[in-house]
Amino acid sequence: MKTAALTAALWVGRALAGSVTVPLSPDATATDRPAESTIEPSTAAIASASATVKPLSPTSDVKGVAFNRIVQVWLENTDFNASAADPSMQWLASQGILLTNYFATTHPSQPNYAAVVGGDNFGMENDDFDSIPANVSTVVDLLDTKGITWGEYQEGIPYAGFRGYNYSNQATFANNYVRKHNPLIFYDSVTSNATRLSLIKGLGAFADDLKNQKLPQWSFITPNMTNDGHDTNITFAASWARGFLEPLLNNSYFSNDTLVILTFDENESYSLKNRIYTVLLGGAIPDELKGTADSMFYNHYSTISTVSVNWGLPSLGRWDCDANVLALVANKTGYKNSNVTLDNLYFNQSYPGPLSDSAFTPGWWPVPNTQAKCAAGKGVLSSIADTWGTSDGSFNYTNVYPYGLGENTGGTPVVGANDAPTSTSGSSSGSGSGSTGTTSSTAPAKGTNAAAVAAPESMLWFGTGVAGLLAALL
Numbered sequence: 001m002k003t004a005a006l007t008a009a010l011w012v013g014r015a016l017a018g019s020v021t022v023p024l025s026p027d028a029t030a031t032d033r034p035a036e037s038t039i040e041p042s043t044a045a046i047a048s049a050s051a052t053v054k055p056l057s058p059t060s061d062v063k064g065v066a067f068n069r070i071v072q073v074w075l076e077n078t079d080f081n082a083s084a085a086d087p088s089m090q091w092l093a094s095q096g097i098l099l100t101n102y103f104a105t106t107h108p109s110q111p112n113y114a115a116v117v118g119g120d121n122f123g124m125e126n127d128d129f130d131s132i133p134a135n136v137s138t139v140v141d142l143l144d145t146k147g148i149t150w151g152e153y154q155e156g157i158p159y160a161g162f163r164g165y166n167y168s169n170q171a172t173f174a175n176n177y178v179r180k181h182n183p184l185i186f187y188d189s190v191t192s193n194a195t196r197l198s199l200i201k202g203l204g205a206f207a208d209d210l211k212n213q214k215l216p217q218w219s220f221i222t223p224n225m226t227n228d229g230h231d232t233n234i235t236f237a238a239s240w241a242r243g244f245l246e247p248l249l250n251n252s253y254f255s256n257d258t259l260v261i262l263t264f265d266e267n268e269s270y271s272l273k274n275r276i277y278t279v280l281l282g283g284a285i286p287d288e289l290k291g292t293a294d295s296m297f298y299n300h301y302s303t304i305s306t307v308s309v310n311w312g313l314p315s316l317g318r319w320d321c322d323a324n325v326l327a328l329v330a331n332k333t334g335y336k337n338s339n340v341t342l343d344n345l346y347f348n349q350s351y352p353g354p355l356s357d358s359a360f361t362p363g364w365w366p367v368p369n370t371q372a373k374c375a376a377g378k379g380v381l382s383s384i385a386d387t388w389g390t391s392d393g394s395f396n397y398t399n400v401y402p403y404g405l406g407e408n409t410g411g412t413p414v415v416g417a418n419d420a421p422t423s424t425s426g427s428s429s430g431s432g433s434g435s436t437g438t439t440s441s442t443a444p445a446k447g448t449n450a451a452a453v454a455a456p457e458s459m460l461w462f463g464t465g466v467a468g469l470l471a472a473l474l
């Protein structure tokens with residue numbers, strides 16, 4: 001990926017561009033972002049830690065509006081139509097609600113995994129050993145405010161909290177566990193805390209926690225590179241998913257008041273829209289909605305806004321702020337989702353940021369919007385506001401999807417319903433008076449907030465013509 005062709009693509013892109021006001025070295029190229037050193041424990045160190053490190057399994061029972069437990073399961077790299085054609089996926093969809101307009105954030109894998117817990121992908125368009133500084137918060141900081149327990153189950157990880165780049169099958173050296181599919185491990189705010197590391201467990205711990213009735217209320221499950229379809233195909237991955245989930249759906253301890261979100265990190269064809277087949281399952285789904293579909297626009301950030309509204313939590317003040325909330329929750333609180341016009345929305349590209357190679361912003365991290373009310377009406381986590389200060393954010397974070405960046409400049413700006421400047425509601429909770437369902441919002445996005453960012457250089461951003469070139473390189 002780090003090739004002269006990419007640099008050329010960048011300059012071609014600049015000629016096509018609109019402007020984004022983040023500081024960027026005019027000479028930034030793929031080679032400018034320094035490689036991070038990787039963590040590679042020796043085989044002996046891994047064996048020793050495997051024998052001694054004990055995972056933790058704290059429990060809690062904090063009631064939510066529509067579910068008391070959420071479990072996300074991610075498969076890999078499959079176009080919507082390929083999933084839709086698969087019999088195992090069709091069976092799973094018959095047991096729940098199919099989301100027909102759920103989008104990933106970009107390509108390749110890793111930025112999507114980073115996004116689903118951190119509310120941004122920070123411009124990442126690589127699977128490198130990236131680390132995100134400790135002053136960037138994640139969904140687990142939101143959950144911690146109410147003592148809602150959480151954990152990850154990473155199939156093939158050799159011990160809880162392993163931070164290495166991969167752990168392969170030790171007999172065949174085939175891909176098994178990979179860091180790039182482990183959402184929380186990128187964040188120093190997680191890895192600097194030993195308790196948190198001990199909550200990043202293997203899939204064997206899932207079986208134990210299930211048996212012992214010690215599952216957390218928020219969890220993320222990553223099957224290994226065989227089971228998630230990365231090194232196999234949709235037939236294999238969907239069959240694994242059905243085999244894994246079907247007994248769980250029959251298990252009353254697991255399923256009662258539980259929402260399962262089965263999705264993919266990204267769509268396979270980089271030149272097409274990044275729409276991914278997503279099924280909502282579990283006891284939280286009303287029987288009468290099983291086998292139905294929901295065409296509302298959602299994305300990976302919706303999983304954070306949904307958790308925030310479900311449990312009345314603050315926001316990260318990034319793209320999670322006003323991301324559309326799953327109807328399961330939105331219908332119960334009266335939260336008004338925004339009906340997004342999908343024309344020109346692809347979500348195949350990245351944007352300038354500290355983890356971008358092609359538009360690297362050395363030393364600059366985007367500032368969250370610390371003033372927005374966000375979907376749950378609870379504002380932004382106070383420690384985030386304390387750290388980052390008063391700001392309306394480096395980007396249009398109250399838009400329903402990343403707006404004004406990359407190829408999505410072609411979309412329509414849609415301010416989150418809860419932050420619309422025209423709102424006359426006396427309520428700041430986002431729980432309107434009986435209004436349900438969805439509404440179309442065409443209010444303009446708030447103006448550029450360039451002032452929040454010292455901007456020595458304005459970078460001219462890629463046009464859509466670069467997508468094909470990037471696709472060829474990635």
Ligand SMILES: *[C@@H]1O[C@H](CO)[C@@H](O)[C@H](O)[C@H]1NC(C)=O
Nearest residue numbers: 079080081082083085269272
């Ligand atoms: C999905 O669409 C692509 C082109 O858009 C096509 O090549 C492929 O055969 C389709 N797959 C299925 C399973 O329909």
Ligand SMILES: *[C@@H]1O[C@H](CO)[C@@H](O)[C@H](O)[C@H]1NC(C)=O
Nearest residue numbers: 164165166167168169173175
């Ligand atoms: C990581 O992957 C590389 C390349 O496949 C392999 O050589 C190495 O042994 C793996 N590391 C571990 C700890 O499994």
Ligand SMILES: *[C@@H]1O[C@H](CO)[C@@H](O)[C@H](O)[C@H]1NC(C)=O
Nearest residue numbers: 169174175176224225226227
């Ligand atoms: C992935 O996990 C399955 C068990 O779920 C195991 O049979 C398989 O060997 C693993 N893949 C690799 C490459 O180790």
Ligand SMILES: *[C@@H]1O[C@H](CO)[C@@H](O)[C@H](O)[C@H]1NC(C)=O
Nearest residue numbers: 140141144193194195196197
């Ligand atoms: C470490 O993580 C735990 C679990 O998320 C949290 O309760 C605790 O406050 C964290 N400790 C510090 C010092 O951040």
Ligand SMILES: *[C@@H]1O[C@H](CO)[C@@H](O)[C@H](O)[C@H]1NC(C)=O
Nearest residue numbers: 082085086232233234235236
């Ligand atoms: C997946 O691979 C298996 C085994 O190679 C094959 O039988 C199946 O047809 C493949 N599925 C698709 C959708 O290509």
Ligand SMILES: *[C@@H]1O[C@H](CO)[C@@H](O)[C@H](O)[C@H]1NC(C)=O
Nearest residue numbers: 243245246247248249250251
């Ligand atoms: C789940 O329960 C249904 C009926 O309640 C049954 O038909 C099905 O075989 C069960 N599946 C498993 C995997 O136990």
Ligand SMILES: *[C@@H]1O[C@H](CO)[C@@H](O)[C@H](O)[C@H]1NC(C)=O
Nearest residue numbers: 250251252253255256257283
């Ligand atoms: C769910 O929990 C209730 C008690 O809270 C129990 O009666 C019921 O059997 C459980 N299982 C299912 C599948 O609803």
Ligand SMILES: *[C@@H]1O[C@H](CO)[C@@H](O)[C@H](O)[C@H]1NC(C)=O
Nearest residue numbers: 079080081267269272273275
């Ligand atoms: C990727 O998603 C888009 C929808 O956003 C869809 O039109 C396209 O067909 C998908 N790719 C394939 C090959 O199915």
Ligand SMILES: *[C@@H]1O[C@H](CO)[C@@H](O)[C@H](O)[C@H]1NC(C)=O
Nearest residue numbers: 097289327328329331436437
């Ligand atoms: C939400 O409300 C809409 C409109 O009444 C309805 O069509 C949809 O089925 C509901 N969805 C859920 C998950 O409750």
Ligand SMILES: *[C@@H]1O[C@H](CO)[C@@H](O)[C@H](O)[C@H]1NC(C)=O
Nearest residue numbers: 339340341342437438439440
């Ligand atoms: C969303 O907008 C589209 C076209 O703009 C329209 O066809 C559709 O009915 C709208 N849906 C809702 C729920 O408002």
Ligand SMILES: *[C@@H]1O[C@H](CO)[C@@H](O)[C@H](O)[C@H]1NC(C)=O
Nearest residue numbers: 133134135363364365387388
């Ligand atoms: C956040 O941490 C990064 C990396 O250490 C640093 O460059 C930045 O100044 C910090 N920002 C704030 C607001 O603390």
Ligand SMILES: *[C@@H]1O[C@H](CO)[C@@H](O)[C@H](O)[C@H]1NC(C)=O
Nearest residue numbers: 394395396404413445446448
């Ligand atoms: C925010 O959206 C406005 C359009 O409403 C656009 O002009 C501006 O460039 C966007 N700002 C950023 C930082 O993307």
